[in-house]
């Protein structure tokens with residue numbers, strides 16, 4: 001339990017340290033492809049429900065998924081509620097909302113491990129590169145299931161495990177050796193960008209994560225591999 005708390009505090013501190021450089025590093029590390037991958041996630045989620053009223057984006061960070069959803073959602077009155085437990089990340093997201101003069105995206109400081117919403121509150125829950133950082137991932141998926149209304153959609157984009165062994169070794173070299181260097185150079189934080197690849201070691205395989213989602217009660221789940229499985233998008237319906 002103490003170890004769990006320690007991990008949670010460590011992750012929170014790490015994101016507060018890199019918050020101001022987070023968007024820049026994402027752009028550098030993926031040559032800005034992360035934005036396209038996030039767009040793909042939202043488009044697949046909207047295929048399952050093109051007219052959501054209430055959406056929750058957990059581990060929202062600087063808010064990318066929420067802004068993309070707002071752009072593509074057919075419902076002009078969609079309410080997008082975003083939560084994160086790192087105020088430094090949230091502050092950047094809030095500045096973007098102000099700059100863009102968007103009023104239907106709101107932000108709240110909240111621990112994803114202890115979401116305080118009532119069951120059946122949302123038509124869609126989205127998460128980008130967030131669940132991997134949690135201590136109790138299974139509990140989180142079960143919570144998401146209970147927060148969703150009937151036929152509600154869960155969309156998750158995160159790192160995946162490439163299947164092709166040659167591609168996997170190229171990717172591992174980049175991820176375990178070059179990413180920490182980029183982090184050191186541009187965010188002055190090698191440790192955070194060493195944590196990132198290490199967090200992949202304990203992260204589910206794509207099929208395994210799909211099975212976890214289905215075992216949490218979802219009636220349907222599929223995943224789409226991107227960039228040879230370096231990234232995986234999971235879409236599930238309650």
Ligand SMILES: C[S@@+](CC[C@H](N)C(=O)[O-])C[C@H]1O[C@@H](n2cnc3c(N)ncnc32)[C@H](O)[C@@H]1O
Nearest residue numbers: 015059060061084085086089111112128129133
């Ligand atoms: C890798 S960032 C992803 C941000 C954004 N979703 C994206 O796709 O760019 C992970 C985010 O999860 C947040 N996070 C990690 N653990 C959390 C927790 N227990 N509760 C709430 N937010 C958490 C971090 O503060 C960080 O903003």
